[in-house]
Amino acid sequence: MNNIFVYLEIEDGIVADVSLELLTKGRTLADKQQCKLEAVAAGYQLDKIGEQVFPYGVDTLYLADDKRLSPYTTLPHTSILVNLFKEEKPQIALMGATSIGRDLGPRVSSALFSGLTADCTALEIGAYEDKKAGKVYDDLLYQIRPAFGGNIVATIVNPDCRPQMATVREGVMKKEIRNAKHVGKTVKLEVSKYVSDTDFVIEVIERHIEKSKVNLKAAPIIVAGGYGMGSAENFKMLYDLAGVLGGEVGASRAAVDSGMAEHERQIGQTGTTVRPKLYIACGISGQIQHIAGMQESAMIIAINNDPDAPINAIADYVITGNVEEVVPKMIKYYKKNSK
Amino acid sequence: MSFNIVVLAKQVPDTRNVGKDAMKADGTVNRAALPAIYNPEDLNALEQALRLKSKVEGAQVHVLTMGPARAAEIIRESMYRGADGGYLLSGREFAGSDTLATSYALAAAIRKIGKVDVIVCGRQAIDGDTAQVGPQVAEKLGLPQITYAEEILDLSKGKITVKRRLERGVEVVKGALPMVVTVNGSAANCRPRHAKLTLKYKNAKTVSERQASSTDYTDLYETHPYLNIAEWGASDIEHEAQWLGLSGSPTKVKQIESVVFTAKESKRLTPADGEIEELIKELIANHTIG
Numbered sequence: 001m002n003n004i005f006v007y008l009e010i011e012d013g014i015v016a017d018v019s020l021e022l023l024t025k026g027r028t029l030a031d032k033q034q035c036k037l038e039a040v041a042a043g044y045q046l047d048k049i050g051e052q053v054f055p056y057g058v059d060t061l062y063l064a065d066d067k068r069l070s071p072y073t074t075l076p077h078t079s080i081l082v083n084l085f086k087e088e089k090p091q092i093a094l095m096g097a098t099s100i101g102r103d104l105g106p107r108v109s110s111a112l113f114s115g116l117t118a119d120c121t122a123l124e125i126g127a128y129e130d131k132k133a134g135k136v137y138d139d140l141l142y143q144i145r146p147a148f149g150g151n152i153v154a155t156i157v158n159p160d161c162r163p164q165m166a167t168v169r170e171g172v173m174k175k176e177i178r179n180a181k182h183v184g185k186t187v188k189l190e191v192s193k194y195v196s197d198t199d200f201v202i203e204v205i206e207r208h209i210e211k212s213k214v215n216l217k218a219a220p221i222i223v224a225g226g227y228g229m230g231s232a233e234n235f236k237m238l239y240d241l242a243g244v245l246g247g248e249v250g251a252s253r254a255a256v257d258s259g260m261a262e263h264e265r266q267i268g269q270t271g272t273t274v275r276p277k278l279y280i281a282c283g284i285s286g287q288i289q290h291i292a293g294m295q296e297s298a299m300i301i302a303i304n305n306d307p308d309a310p311i312n313a314i315a316d317y318v319i320t321g322n323v324e325e326v327v328p329k330m331i332k333y334y335k336k337n338s339k
Numbered sequence: 340m341s342f343n344i345v346v347l348a349k350q351v352p353d354t355r356n357v358g359k360d361a362m363k364a365d366g367t368v369n370r371a372a373l374p375a376i377y378n379p380e381d382l383n384a385l386e387q388a389l390r391l392k393s394k395v396e397g398a399q400v401h402v403l404t405m406g407p408a409r410a411a412e413i414i415r416e417s418m419y420r421g422a423d424g425g426y427l428l429s430g431r432e433f434a435g436s437d438t439l440a441t442s443y444a445l446a447a448a449i450r451k452i453g454k455v456d457v458i459v460c461g462r463q464a465i466d467g468d469t470a471q472v473g474p475q476v477a478e479k480l481g482l483p484q485i486t487y488a489e490e491i492l493d494l495s496k497g498k499i500t501v502k503r504r505l506e507r508g509v510e511v512v513k514g515a516l517p518m519v520v521t522v523n524g525s526a527a528n529c530r531p532r533h534a535k536l537t538l539k540y541k542n543a544k545t546v547s548e549r550q551a552s553s554t555d556y557t558d559l560y561e562t563h564p565y566l567n568i569a570e571w572g573a574s575d576i577e578h579e580a581q582w583l584g585l586s587g588s589p590t591k592v593k594q595i596e597s598v599v600f601t602a603k604e605s606k607r608l609t610p611a612d613g614e615i616e617e618l619i620k621e622l623i624a625n626h627t628i629g
Contacts, residue, residue: 073512074474074484099505103486106471110439110478115589118469128593142593148354148466153596161589201483202514205500209508221628245628264507270468278627288598299627300603301618313602317618321610333616338629 003060003088004030005163007081007095007104008041008053010070011209015041015052018096018170023056025123025173026094032125033139035091036060042080044070050186057178059185066191068200071207072100075199078107083194085112090163092141094123097167105167115158116165117143121172121273121292128157135159141166150269150289171217171272214248214264220277221247224267224294227254228283228304229323235260237327238282244331250274252290268293280330282323286311303327342398344388345452347445347460347476348381348417350410354465377413380461382529384522387491388459389421389530394494399423403448405433405441411545414568418540419532425568426452427545432573432583438467440587442475447576449480457499458519462487473521484519485512489526545570 004026009016023039030037036059041049046065053061064080081104085093093108095101097119109116122144128137141164143156158164216222223242229235235255242249251261253268267274268290279297284290286302286309294300295314302315303326312318319326352373385402392398402417402425404410414425428448436444449455458477463470470486477484485501492511493500503510504523542559543566549556560566573583581587608614623629 071510074486078478099487099503102470103474103484106438106469106474107478107484109471110442110475113439113589115437115439116471117590118467118471128591130591143590146598147468147595148352151354151598153598154592155594155596156590157593158589159591202485202512204510204512206511207508208510209505211507278622292598299622302605312605315605316603317608318605319608319610319615319618325610326615329610329612329615330619333612333619334623334628337616337620337623 002091002162003036003038004033004092005085005088005090005094006037006039007093007101008039008049009096009098009100010041010043010046010049013045013048015049016096016098016170017175018098018101018168020053020056021170021173021175022094022096022168023053023058024176024178025168026092027057027178029092029123029125029141030057030059033091038062038088038090040064040081040084042069042077043072050183054183055177055180057182061184061186062189063186064189064191064194066195069191069195071204073200073202073204074103074107075201076195077104078111079195079199080189080191081108082111084189085163093163093165095165095167097169101167105165109165112161112163114161114163114165115156116167117145117156118167119269120145120166120168121153123166123168128159130159140164146269146289146292150287150292169273171274214262216248216250216265216267216272216274219248219274221245221280222250222267222274222276222278222294222297223247223280223282224250224252224284225255225261225282226252226284226290227258228285229255229260230283232260234324237324241280241327241331244334245278247276247278250294252284252287254287281311281315282327284311285309286314341454342395343452343455344391344398344400344457344459345449345455346381346385346388346400346402346417346422347458347472348385348402348404348413349378349461349464350375350404350406350413351378351464351466352376375409375412377416378461378464380463380522380524381413382461383524383526384459384461384520385417385420385422386527386529387488387520387522388457391457391459391491391494392421401425401452403428403445403452405429405436405444405448408545408547408551411548411568411570415540415543416532418543419537420530421533421536424543424565427568427570428576429547429570430572432580435585435588436583437588437590438469438471438475439589440582440584442472442479443582443587444573444576444578445472445476446479447578448571449476451571451576456516458482458517460519460521462521462523470521473519477519480519482517482519483514484521485514486521488520488522491520540566542566543568
């Protein structure tokens with residue numbers, strides 16, 4: 001009882017990275033709270049889920065296996081979590097800030113009247129003093145998230161309601177196997193006890209889910225472009241540079257919004273958080289929400305026309321000049337000097 | 340047969356263009372320096388509602404918003420673009436609401452509106468980016484939801500077909516009304532103001548706005564009752580006080596910090612060939628690249 005739950009997101013029988021990242025974080029929190037880490041999966045043909053998640057230190061895995069639970073629809077998955085949480089009374093419940101987690105989380109929190117904090121960038125355990133009520137709470141979940149377009153960071157707590165719920169974006173937490181040989185307990189849920197037939201009101205007619213083509217999180221080198229690239233045509237030179245350096249191309253929100261790059265390349269608070277060895281920011285002014293997603297890069301080179309661009313403050317190298325001039329030179333001198 | 344569409348909309352500070360004056364010296368946000376705007380995805384939602392209205396005989400679109408007195412601006416703005424009217428939910432009882440308390444109040448207001456066939460709202464608001472209020476309202480009303488909607492494709496025989504834009508793909512789903520639909524920013528932009536409607540509704544106001552004005556609107560509102568923007572307080576909706584405002588909000592803010600990035604000692608370079616080549620050599624030498 002009062003354990004930590006992670007909702008597992010599954011696509012084609014594979015547990016999503018974000019869920020594994022949450023299990024890693026959940027394991028640390030469970031150790032701190034001296035409670036169990038539990039995971040719940042709803043879908044169809046879930047026999048291979050256990051072997052994917054037990055190495056992350058899952059003590060109990062709940063499986064709701066039913067043909068009608070795949071693909072995901074809101075109400076049946078909500079019913080499973082709501083009814084399971086009523087039985088198990090977890091203290092903390094975590095899910096990915098994905099299009100599934102952000103559809104499911106608020107629904108579950110509303111049904112259980114428990115607070116939910118979206119898009120947390122850090123989760124910690126700590127005390128909270130409610131000065132008005134004169135009460136002190138130990139061991140609450142600190143749900144830390146940026147707010148107000150990234151200009152502030154807020155620490156949110158849920159003093160009285162359980163579970164304390166939070167969603168976290170993919171790539172924000174680290175994924176780390178705890179013990180490759182660990183095998184926890186599996187509990188198969190009798191689905192009809194948790195879900196009613198009236199939950200199946202939404203029919204999925206068509207579904208095209210693509211595997212992500214871009215893997216920004218794993219790229220050691222990222223060449224990112226901003227609004228200052230000017231055009232999709234100019235943006236292409238970033239692919240050339242990333243190509244010769246063996247890196248990946250990223251983009252700021254402004255570049256994505258203006259159609260120069262695909263959404264999955266977006267770096268920052270509303271995109272992916274990255275920590276590459278080298279980050280080359282091209283024509284990026286450095287809005288706070290962008291910087292929040294790349295400031296932990298080991299080395300940052302900023303190429304910008306504006307000598308006072310905010311990104312320059314966090315860059316190791318600032319090249320003041322035209323991107324169109326600098327990028328081809330970088331390619332040229334890399335080719336000349338490598339090997 | 341009446342067909343009622345309610346759009347949930349929010350007036351938000353424009354966080355997308357936060358300038359230097361938006362932060363006070365103590366590091367807190369100076370809300371007064373930020374313009375109040377119509378939450379962008381709620382405009383996408385309004386457009387889907389207006390398109391639906393044009394497909395269904397006798398359909399009506401009303402906008403419901405919760406906020407301070409000035410939030411009536413976005414109801415008027417909606418009317419300029421084609422909405423039939425709206426409701427402002429306002430009062431100190433609602434202050435300090437988190438997403439759950441907000442959805443409790445909105446759900447109560449929707450029950451008061453009466454028979455509603457479709458509730459449309461933006462996926463999320465730019466001041467919080469939580470995307471929670473839509474699904475939480477749906478749950479409070481016991482209605483199904485379709486989130487991340489990009490386009491309402493069809494409505495026939497009481498069922499709605501919607502294209503959803505997900506992070507890595509597209510889904511087409513179908514379900515029976517009534518329903519809550521939350522609309523993604525990738526959906527069609529909202530139509531602009533219509534000149535005739537702007538003229539027609541320019542005097543549309545809430546009671547508070549009329550009282551605050553030096554103009555006497557009594558006669559005008561006798562002959563043009565459609566100009567009235569309904570204004571409801573907590574006493575107008577059926578509720579239990581404990582679920583409103585701060586007491587109805589399970590989440591509490593423990594701490595707020597403004598974001599400060601530590602500046603690094605940067606090396607400054609020009610695009611001169613020699614300097615770029617030196618930089619590349621250095622990066623190769625320390626194994627950053629190559």
